[in-house]
Amino acid sequence: GDSWGIFTFLCAALCNLPALPALNCSEELGAGQSIQQTYDLTRYLEHQLRTLAGTYLNYLGPPFNEPDFNPPRLARAERVPSATVDLDLWRGLTDNARLAANYRAYSRLLCYLRVLDGQVGTAELRHRLAHFCASLQGLVLSIGGVMSSLGYPLPTGPAGPPAPPGAPTAPNDFLKKMDDFWLLKELQTWLWRSAKDFNRLKKKVPPAVVTLRLEARGF
């Protein structure tokens, strides 16, 4: 599906880099360039999300689409991984931990988004969500690629949305909408954070030529 499209896009972009002539993208790629590509992908997704979130919040209706809407965080919303982190802790993260946090977060967010995709009403929203999910999948792959090229193991964990025993899906329509609101908010914040995470990684990992193996992850 669209995932291959993103993959091809990445390859095409990388192969057009002037500094690496006659490059076959299935062979050697610098980890530095991969980080740059991942950074670019987060910016692209952030841009896409702005349109998607606007449409989706209008679909949810007021008060969710009001600019000053500032609800308290309910305990149940904590299931969605949060980008919020203590400043010194964030600074002190190792490259591995930094990448792993991003990988885990986007994998989980992708799952939640896919669940959303199956539930929305309008065709326009379904189309937008599907497109966004495909791009997000590309991001997860890209991060995975960076981790592999640096020799880090990919984080393991539940593939699907974790369902805590006994916890039901939102008991009523309003709370369900609140869940959706926070999901989009966390996604937005993660994309802002990732730009900063990958900036930091860019500085610490020089563009050395390392063999990169991009394996199909069964999508």
Next chain:
Amino acid sequence: DIHVQYERVGADVTMKCGSMDWDAAVTWTANGTDIDESHLNGSYLILKNVDLSQSGQYSCYEGSSWHLKYQTYLRVGIPPKEPVLMCRSNNYPKGFYCSWHLPTPTYIPNSFNISVIHGTKDMVCEKDAVPKNRCHIRYLQLFSTVKYKVTLTVTNALGKNFTTLIFDEFAIVKPDPPESVVAKPVPNNPRRLEVSWQNPSSWPDPETFPLKFFLRYRPLILDQWQHVELSDGTSHTITDAYAGKEYIIQVAAKDNDIGTWSDWSVAVHATPWTEEPKHLTTEAQITETTSASTSSFMAPPTTKICDKGAMVGSGAMAVCWTAGLVVAAYSVFFI
């Protein structure tokens, strides 16, 4: 016992002479000047529809003894209008500051109270000594999904008012303008100008939070700016400057990913390199040699030939005439 009395502009004020009876004989003064009895109701002083000029010291003296019985300072003012509040992070990710002011003066002392709420947490905004009406907050957490709610309340003796700002961590990021902007001509390049600048000193971590820049420039004689956006580096060479024209140049900064552009930096002026004008003495020498060479071809002036000796008669005339012919012939040759 010092009294201060605050009253609204336009209000009616009644001042009592301390513990004196209503029918006691008293004299009131305003800033030392006696007040006319028409303003008195018994021993009470009545001021109707007070204005700002009536602020001052009011004293009440017992009629015969001139003992000071009561004294008060009257301060006429207005209750505060809605204050103007602004919050900004020019030192991301360290924190942010908020500053405020009143849109119109109240003419009496005001006190300000600022509260910052982040989700369920109350945060303390530390007041700055300088400038006044400003406080700063340190971020405890980064990349927060919860908005900040800042409420500023202004209170004075006549009333209170407040304003609230609600914003995301990312929305208020705005760096200070770039510093030390320098523009220099490039030797032997009449269309180039080399511009360089520095990150604003208030931006704490440009390595992890890099800034991008926006350069604008125009010759002084034109109104239209040219723009260049630069994603990294703190220098740029303009290559399309008009030769010999003085330029005005400014730079602005923005976090690479979030927030808004800074204000424009201080403007710098520069003119591209121009070639030196030719040396004056060299020109004169060229003209002299040319005139010398031409004069060698010309016949000596006619007058000389005709002046030589006192030639009387047609002979002299003939010589003059011949000389004139020769000169004419040569002139024709040169035209």
